[in-house]
Amino acid sequence: MNKVLCIGLGKLGLIFSFILASKNNFVYGYDIDKKIKRNIDKNIKNAEPKLNSLIKKNYNKFKFEEDFKTSVSNTTCSFVIVPTPSKKNKEFDNKYIYNSLNEIGKYLKNKKKYIINITSTVNPGSCDKFIKHLENKFNLVHGKEFIITYNPHLIALGSIYNDVLNSDVVLIGSKLKYGHNFLRKIYAPLYKKKISKLKFLNLEEAEISKIAINTFITMKISFTNTISQISDKIKNINSSNILDAVGHDTRIGKKYLSLGALFSGPCFPRDNLNFSKYLSDKKLNSSLPKAIDNVNDVQLKRYIKAFNKFNKLKKPTVGICGLSYKQNTNITTRSPGILLYNYFKKKYKTVAYDEYKPDIKITNLEKNLNNFGKKCDVIFVCYQNSKFKKLEKIKYSKKVLIIDLWKFLNFKNKKVILKTIGIS
């Protein structure tokens, strides 16, 4: 059994540590935030599917470790999964990674080819700087005492377990074959026969690939929204019919070509902007990621225009159904729900509903969908969740306008006027 150390047990790190523990690894876990251990001890339910059951089943293969000396000397590899928040200039801030490297670095002198696997998303070119930093500060040699690998995950919150196990591609960057082979062995029990999905790259290629993949997906979303907007002006347009026809061409494909809201969450928007910054720093053409972001930015205005067009009341109560950026998570980063909530709360009485308590303070939050529906005159449905179909069954005492950003509702309730963004 491999013994590995996971540094950073946040939204990605905690579940990833337990995925590793479930696949033939003993995991030492370290986080500066001690609440994480307390929450596990109290068995607090986490919104992330599978997390609680994974912890329960694999707790005997996991140990919270406070002491870096013990953790490093007992393991052959560290996974660094700490935050890399975006700076004002759209670069990722690597300071938490440097903090972790400074802790590990102290105990590497007697190690042989200790793998430091960076899982956090970093700016292209960062891993080379991490190597130089460790070599200079601790008088070490890359390839001798330690090896840096880069292995970010292409996951979304609310589906991390499935996304890790079923991702189409696993990026593994290293300067050395040893690094590639080490991770090949770690991942063998996870991917079994589908080991071909592992893509072995050099460090900078892997760093670029992570943000390039997310930029391509956001490009598809912004393309979809470009088609979707046609129905705002032209009569008798169902944009989903157009997208279906376009996506039928196998050179294009159907994925991410169905009607939906703007892109949001902790990865897509910032990875796209980071790629733009990377290209312009290198004096390369960065107009594509900029255009993708620009299309995304105007989507909120479309939702507000739809409201202004269809709402007939002077003082409506506006409901935001779904504040997080997708189902099964409470994270609201740049979500359509939070953008709409912040806009409408300045103008009208605004109520929000979500299944999980949002990660930011919301003054007017309704916990029961039925009560929420009855309070509202206009409801924006902001992410896809089959539970939101219950909005149809509510016994409304007045007419209610429902604006669906995702084209997944289909109501027969006579009290409901349903408008779908993307359909004239």
Ligand SMILES: NC(=O)c1ccc[n+]([C@@H]2O[C@H](COP(=O)([O-])OP(=O)(O)OC[C@H]3O[C@@H](n4cnc5c(N)ncnc54)[C@H](O)[C@@H]3O)[C@@H](O)[C@H]2O)c1
């Ligand atoms: N959340 C996602 O959807 C997602 C997806 C792909 C990639 N990523 C990347 O993964 C990284 C982590 O993201 P996250 O969402 O899990 O962040 P997070 O903020 O939820 O968790 C990070 C954890 O690291 C801990 N931490 C900070 N500094 C530390 C240190 N020096 N030592 C030990 N622990 C420390 C924090 O206390 C926190 O618990 C980021 O680079 C992010 O871009 C995240």
